[in-house]
Amino acid sequence: MADEDRIMLEIAGLKKKFGEDVILDGVDLTINKGEVVVMLGSSGCGKSTLLRCINGLESFDEGSIRIDGEEIVSGSKAMTHLSQKIGMVFQSYDLFPHRNILDNITLAPVKVQRRAKEDARAQAEQLLRRVGLWEKRKAYPRELSGGQKQRVAIVRALCMNPEIMLFDEVTAALDPEMVREVLDVMLELAQGGMTMLIVTHEMGFARAVADRIVFLDEGKILENLPAETFFNNPSTQRAKDFLQTFEFKKH
Amino acid sequence: MRASGIEVLFLGSNFARLVEGLWVTVRISLLAVLLSLLLGILFGLFMTLQNPIARAVSRVYLEFIRIMPQLVLLFIAYFGVTRAFGWNWDAEFSAVLVFTLWGTAEMGDLVRGALKSIPQHQYDSAYALGMNRRQTFLYIIIPQTLRRLLPPTINLTTRMIKTTSLVVLIGITEVLKVGKQIIDVNRFQYPTASLWVYGAVFVLYFLACWPISLLAKYLEKRWR
Numbered sequence A: 001m002a003d004e005d006r007i008m009l010e011i012a013g014l015k016k017k018f019g020e021d022v023i024l025d026g027v028d029l030t031i032n033k034g035e036v037v038v039m040l041g042s043s044g045c046g047k048s049t050l051l052r053c054i055n056g057l058e059s060f061d062e063g064s065i066r067i068d069g070e071e072i073v074s075g076s077k078a079m080t081h082l083s084q085k086i087g088m089v090f091q092s093y094d095l096f097p098h099r100n101i102l103d104n105i106t107l108a109p110v111k112v113q114r115r116a117k118e119d120a121r122a123q124a125e126q127l128l129r130r131v132g133l134w135e136k137r138k139a140y141p142r143e144l145s146g147g148q149k150q151r152v153a154i155v156r157a158l159c160m161n162p163e164i165m166l167f168d169e170v171t172a173a174l175d176p177e178m179v180r181e182v183l184d185v186m187l188e189l190a191q192g193g194m195t196m197l198i199v200t201h202e203m204g205f206a207r208a209v210a211d212r213i214v215f216l217d218e219g220k221i222l223e224n225l226p227a228e229t230f231f232n233n234p235s236t237q238r239a240k241d242f243l244q245t246f247e248f249k250k251h
Numbered sequence B: 001m002r003a004s005g006i007e008v009l010f011l012g013s014n015f016a017r018l019v020e021g022l023w024v025t026v027r028i029s030l031l032a033v034l035l036s037l038l039l040g041i042l043f044g045l046f047m048t049l050q051n052p053i054a055r056a057v058s059r060v061y062l063e064f065i066r067i068m069p070q071l072v073l074l075f076i077a078y079f080g081v082t083r084a085f086g087w088n089w090d091a092e093f094s095a096v097l098v099f100t101l102w103g104t105a106e107m108g109d110l111v112r113g114a115l116k117s118i119p120q121h122q123y124d125s126a127y128a129l130g131m132n133r134r135q136t137f138l139y140i141i142i143p144q145t146l147r148r149l150l151p152p153t154i155n156l157t158t159r160m161i162k163t164t165s166l167v168v169l170i171g172i173t174e175v176l177k178v179g180k181q182i183i184d185v186n187r188f189q190y191p192t193a194s195l196w197v198y199g200a201v202f203v204l205y206f207l208a209c210w211p212i213s214l215l216a217k218y219l220e221k222r223w224r
């Protein structure tokens, strides 16, 4: 394979301002097909903003983003076509409350991708069975626990057959005992070869799932290392300090 | 034979007149409610515009309608406009106009509130699934907005039906007025007439509003 063919996501010189505040200050990031990248960084450093730029929810000021070779121009008509290639799951449980679980999942495949209803349903069934929620297909979102809702949100994104999945702290609002069931789904997805960009504060999970860690700080990528190297031997002081905050020592 | 006095309702054409009076009430309110729903949705969308002029205009309109008692508006529309401009609006037209102006303002505010109460992440998830603006509104935002709008809209509708009784004061003979006339005519013959007539008016109002709340219950159940 030629080099370009292996690249799923290519971000170059990305700058983003909110008013006068520079949030992303020249981000470069390349993710290959099948690669799992975890993005770390302290609160407010711009992780969510970066993910939102990638799938077109946020416009940006400079730089470029390419998905599978196609450039993202946010707000353009081509964007709705491109964002079908990108699946995203958010921190808030964002299922559509007026539709049952099955409809939540098949709505976009049927209305946006114009697939046959039976076809979308068949795929939804297969995916729901995989996350153990097929019995809940007729339930409404409010009847589900937080962890179940997030698994459905993952399935809903997967049913569009995206080429890359973005996860923005999808377990941050969950009760601790539900975190695991969601992370397991993501881990399985990663092992199945999905290209993923994950923002999380679960360090154990990051270590287990990531091929590579990028560390974002003040709008720049400070580290971009294989996961083991990053955790054992981060090269910047900022990253060391960041990792320190997750350690507990008895004084 | 004089035992209860309920016969007063069926004396001559009394009952038919009461029902006719109710029909005037219902006709005015239905027309005003339908117009208010349509215009109110447009006004609500207008109020969500970021444009400062649009905001100021809708603010002033809403405040004006809320501050003015409906009675004053009715008098302005019926007597005032005739005096000032020589236009001869008939009473029913004035009534529909005033109630529509009022209903549009209130409905618009309900629509604006319901639209604003849909959280941003509903839009985000729809866009993230590749939906365009039209699809997002059609499949995600509007259905949720309608569900939230249902209870306050029913409330507004019944309030409008009840407030319609004010039109008596600009000379429209509606159900309450007919009732009053029947009571006055039969005051000596049937001392208990007022009890029966107002009781009948109560039942008639109830019959006018009840189907609406039944419909609301049905929809709420279907939409859950």
Ligand SMILES: Nc1ncnc2c1ncn2[C@@H]1O[C@H](COP(=O)(O)OP(=O)(O)OP(=O)(O)O)[C@@H](O)[C@H]1O
Pocket (backbone or CB within 6 Å): A018, A023, A041, A042, A043, A044, A045, A046, A047, A048, A049, A050
């Ligand atoms: N719509 C907005 N308008 C103005 N400022 C914003 C907006 N969204 C985010 N910001 C600012 O941009 C900065 C980065 O926000 P972002 O949500 O990307 O951080 P984050 O890294 O995801 O943080 P967290 O870990 O808390 O989720 C913050 O300072 C935030 O206040």
Ligand SMILES: [Mg+2]
Pocket (backbone or CB within 6 Å): A047, A048, A049, A168, A169
């Ligand atoms: Mg965030």
